[in-house]
Amino acid sequence: MLTSNLSDDPDMERERRAMAVRGNMIARRFARCSNEVxxxxxxxYCQTFYTCSLWVRFTQRAYNSIRVQYNNILRMLLRLPRHNSASRMFAEARIDDFFAIRRKRVGSLLNRVRGSSNGLLRELAERLDSPLTRYWVEVAIGRAK
Known part of the structure; x- marks a missing residue:
């Protein structure tokens, strides 16, 4: 989604709502299934975040909102209490948390851009003085959100 101020908040909210719908659908239709299923x-259905590698300009509120939604969906599916530790929940389920998914998506985009046949894209990704490249690298190594 493009906005006049280039904020990613509306796209993050769109993705958060879509994820909530998918999570609720899974919870309702598959309530009696095993945790493995x-x-x-x-x-x-809940780890797609197709555009998350492009999120650069967002508020902490929008970021936390989608991260909390992601955590709560897994809690709901596994029927865990709301106060249950998210990091422990993901570790025990052996599933990537929101931060890991975002790092992987950003790293993948950076690698694809660097390996592109388009010289302009390659140049953009190889320039370490580029703010976008610096940001992607910081996210990929876990220094930025």
């Missing part, structure tokens, strides 16, 4: 569905 629910985790497989969670990975397939």
């Amino acid at each position: 629910k985790l497989t569905l969670f990975k397939a």
Whole structure:
């Protein structure tokens, strides 16, 4: 989604709402299934974040909102209490948390841009003085959100 101020907040909210719909659908339709089935569905339907590698200009509120939604969907599917530790929940389920997914998506985009046949894109990705490249690298190594 493009906005006049180039904010990514509306796109993050769109993705958060879509993820909430998908998570609720899985929870309702597959409530009686095993946790293994629910985790497989969670990975397939709630870890997409197709545009997250492009999120650069956003508020902490928008970022936290989508991250919390992601955590709460897994809690709901596994029928865990709201106060249950998210990091422990993801570790026990052996599923990537929101931060890991975002790092992987950003790293993948950076690698694709660097390997592109388009010289302009390659140049953009190879320039370490480029703010976008610096940001992608910081996210990929876990220094930025």
